[in-house]
Amino acid sequence: MTVRLSRIQLALFFILLCPVNIIGLWWAMGNPLVMDPNSICRKAKRLAGKQAELCQTQPEIVSEVAKGARLGVRECQYQFRYRRWNCTSHNKYFGKILQQDIRETAFVYAITAAGVTHAVTQACSMGDLLQCGCEATRNRDPPRPSSYSPGDGVKWEWGGCGDDVEFGYEKSKHDIRTLIDLHNNEAGRLAVRLYMRTECKCHGLSGSCTLRTCWKKMPHFREVGDRLLERFNGASKVMGGNDGKTLIPVGQNIKPPDKQDLIYSDESPDFCLANRKTGSLGTKGRTCNSTALDISGCDLLCCQRGYREETVVFEENCLCRFHWCCVVQCKKCLVRKELSMCL
Numbered sequence: 001m002t003v004r005l006s007r008i009q010l011a012l013f014f015i016l017l018c019p020v021n022i023i024g025l026w027w028a029m030g031n032p033l034v035m036d037p038n039s040i041c042r043k044a045k046r047l048a049g050k051q052a053e054l055c056q057t058q059p060e061i062v063s064e065v066a067k068g069a070r071l072g073v074r075e076c077q078y079q080f081r082y083r084r085w086n087c088t089s090h091n092k093y094f095g096k097i098l099q100q101d102i103r104e105t106a107f108v109y110a111i112t113a114a115g116v117t118h119a120v121t122q123a124c125s126m127g128d129l130l131q132c133g134c135e136a137t138r139n140r141d142p143p144r145p146s147s148y149s150p151g152d153g154v155k156w157e158w159g160g161c162g163d164d165v166e167f168g169y170e171k172s173k174h175d176i177r178t179l180i181d182l183h184n185n186e187a188g189r190l191a192v193r194l195y196m197r198t199e200c201k202c203h204g205l206s207g208s209c210t211l212r213t214c215w216k217k218m219p220h221f222r223e224v225g226d227r228l229l230e231r232f233n234g235a236s237k238v239m240g241g242n243d244g245k246t247l248i249p250v251g252q253n254i255k256p257p258d259k260q261d262l263i264y265s266d267e268s269p270d271f272c273l274a275n276r277k278t279g280s281l282g283t284k285g286r287t288c289n290s291t292a293l294d295i296s297g298c299d300l301l302c303c304q305r306g307y308r309e310e311t312v313v314f315e316e317n318c319l320c321r322f323h324w325c326c327v328v329q330c331k332k333c334l335v336r337k338e339l340s341m342c343l
Helices: 007-017 022-028 037-042 049-057 059-079 091-098 103-126 165-171 179-193 221-233
Strands: 003-005 033-035 155-158 197-203 211-217 236-240 247-249 307-323 327-342
Touching: 049 059, 059 103, 059 221, 091 103, 103 179, 103 221, 179 221, 179 247
Parallel strands: 155 211
Antiparallel strands: 003 033, 197 211, 236 247, 307 327
C-alpha cells in the first residue's frame, strides 16, 4: 500500500518518531510524493535505535502513523478555520511555526500525537496490524454503573472488539526535542486515552437483557479536537527551571499546568501580515463574517484594516428528486452569494 504524504505530513511524522533534526528534514522533503513506509524512513539519514528498528521491522505501523499525522492536520485546519492563523498547509510557512514554542505549535504537536494514537488504535481494532488486536479483556473490572443502564440480576462480560488504546498510546511515544514538545505530545495522547467510553449490548430472549457485553471505544476525533482547542485557549506560559528538567509557570499565583494542559514559552505573533520569519501568511483576502463579533468577524480577522464586499456566483445542485429505484436526480442552479474579504 502506498501513502501520499505532503511535506507537512512528513515533517509531523518525523516530529513524532525521530530524534533527528526535524527542521532540516522539513526543507529536504521536496514536493508531495507517493511513498511507501520504507521510503518515508529513508528520508531520515540518521535514524538510530528504536526508530530505525520500527522503520525496518514494522513498516505497517509507520503507515498508520502517517495516517494519524494527516488526521491531525485536517482537524487542526477545521478547529482554526476562523482564526488569523488557520493551520495553513503552505509549505514555506508551516515549517516556521514548528520551529517556535508558541500556542499554535503546542496545538500542532498535541493534535498530531492524538491523531497518531487514534489511528494506530483504530488499526488495531480493525485487525490491520499484526502486533496488536482488540483490547485485552481478562482481569478487568466490571463497567462502571454510570456507563450503562443498571439492572437487577443482569450478568455482564467484556466482549466485542474493544479499542486497544494502550497499544496506540505507547506507539505514539518517542523522543521529542524539548520538555515543552514532550508535554504537549502527552497532552494530545491523553485527550484520546482518558476519554475512552464504555459501550454495551444486551443479549436475551424477547428483548430481555440477561447478559450484557461491553467494550471500550475511543472518542470521535472531532471530540478530541474540541477538547484540545479548549486547552489551547487556556494554555499556560512556562519557563525552564534551573535544573533543566522542570517547567515553571510564568506569572504570580498561577498553578502549575497538569498533564492535559497545553504549554508554551513564547508569545504568538498577531498573524495579521504575511511574514515568512514567523510563519504568518497574513489575513489579506480571507473570508470574514461582517456581522459576527467573535474571532471570525471582520474587525478581528482583518486586524481592523477593513474589508470589501464581493459577489460570487457558483453552481450547486437543486430541485433534487428521487426516482425509483434508486437514483437521485438534481438540476444545476446558479447561486449568488455576497462575501466579505479582508483588505
